[in-house]
Amino acid sequence: MVEAYPWQASLWQQWAGRAQHAHAYLLHGPAGIGKRALAERLMARLLCQQPALDACGRCKACLLLAAGTHPGRFLLQPDEPDKAIRVDQVRELVDFVSQTAQLGGHKVVLIEPAEAMNVNASNALLKSLEEPAGSTVLLLVSHQPSRLLPTLKSRCVQQACPLPSKAHSEQWLASALPEVAADERAELLVLAAGSPLVALRLYGEGVREQRTRVVEGVKKLLKQQQGPSQLADSWSDVPLLLLFDWFCEWAQAILRYQLTEDESGLGLNDMRKVLQYLAQKSPQPRVLHAQDWILQQRQKVLAKANLNRPLLLEALLIHWAGLPGPARPPSSSKEAS
Known part of the structure; x- marks a missing residue:
């Protein structure tokens, strides 16, 4: 049945x-x-x-x-x-x-x-x-x-x-993963955007371990302890759509915080301080440009386009590493010509 x-x-x-x-x-x-x-x-x-x-x-x-x-x-x-x-x-x-x-x-x-x-x-x-x-x-x-x-x-x-209610999702996932702690199940549901069957699949695929590696890599990137190319190679086993989902979500969280300064909109604890730092240090037009680029590439991933994964991830990380910093002054008409 x-x-x-x-x-x-x-x-x-x-x-x-x-x-x-x-x-x-x-x-x-x-x-x-x-x-x-x-x-x-x-x-x-x-x-x-x-x-x-x-x-x-x-x-x-x-x-x-x-x-x-x-x-x-x-x-x-x-x-x-x-x-x-x-x-x-x-x-x-x-x-x-x-x-x-x-x-x-x-x-x-x-x-x-x-x-x-x-x-x-x-x-x-x-x-x-x-x-x-x-x-x-x-x-x-x-x-x-x-x-x-x-x-x-x-x-x-x-x-x-x-979409199931939060109560239904939590109850069903608890019965499917009784050996997993309640806070870990709650984190899986957040990563699965509230879909309990996706949460179960992500658990089986080791998504929490993948997320930890990605977050640690982003922090090293911003501290200039690891370069985009090397970091892109280290994420070879992380699904491409999952990466773009996370970076898209993070870009939205940065913009939301820049507008509201509401820390509750920064998502899971693992990236809150990073996103708050980027929101405070990154010019909004630059964040908007990066978000637009990420959304465009995510659509290509969804459409199963034939993409060069290493080059795409390297470009993503170059965009991300370039977020913080002073706003560039507008070009003069002489320079623009």
């Missing part, structure tokens, strides 16, 4: 109580809140021959689904993590949709993450979304719905999936 997360209870009651379902749903929300599990739970119920609140788990359809051999199930996802969903994969889906359900009842397609489809793949899916054959239901799961084509989104019933 698919895990039923407590923060999805009210949404599931609405779905399970429907006599009829739309032909396509777009489940969207932050990563790590259980959207995939919710889609699989709905898939199981739609395919079940004797559904109640959930799939029965005992009928022929449920047993085939559990074995991964149900002929009415189609999963569309990248062949490799962080790769695109190809147009020929979508064509296989279109062929599946056109076929008659072998066991009768529904056929269900699950696409995750939907934003992994490129433009050609998305366009190839449009007709199946608009006029799916028979009783086919398509479930699209997206962590970044802004990257989807408007024409694709307009053909789906869009369902926002809520």
Whole structure:
């Protein structure tokens, strides 16, 4: 059985109580809140021959689904993590949709993450979304719905999936990581932006140890004890998106402190003094310029662009090391010419 997360209870009651379902749903929300599990739970119920609140788990359809051999199930996802969903994969889906359900009842397609489809793949899916054959239901799961084509989104019933409350997240993570201290779990949730499943994954990936190395490296960089190139090489095992998430968050915290002088907005304790120092010593236009650059590069990372990691990190650290210092006087018209 698919895990039923407590923060999805009210949404599931609405779905399970429907006599009829739309032909396509777009489940969207932050990563790590259980959207995939919710889609699989709905898939199981739609395919079940004797559904109640959930799939029965005992009928022929449920047993085939559990074995991964149900002929009415189609999963569309990248062949490799962080790769695109190809147009020929979508064509296989279109062929599946056109076929008659072998066991009768529904056929269900699950696409995750939907934003992994490129433009050609998305366009190839449009007709199946608009006029799916028979009783086919398509479930699209997206962590970044802004990257989807408007024409694709307009053909789906869009369902926002809520971020769990702090209480739900803390309770669930405590049951998943009972051996971890409460303050460490709280720190993981902050690093995961409140998403408990991301927090669990980050724990397994050793993110707290990675964060400690990155913070120590930033401090050495600002003290000129380590250069950008050497430091970039030492972070070779830290995920690129994670690094850009942190530096983006830190740039925002510096700007926020420059405007409000509110220390509570400086984030976790490990970087508070560093960020406060940078806020006091860095001209705001320079911080804004660095933030803009970081956001642009982060978008490239999200888009899976072919980036030179060492050079990109070295450029990031050069921007960061250049933040503190007196504001440069504006160039005279003579110099500018």
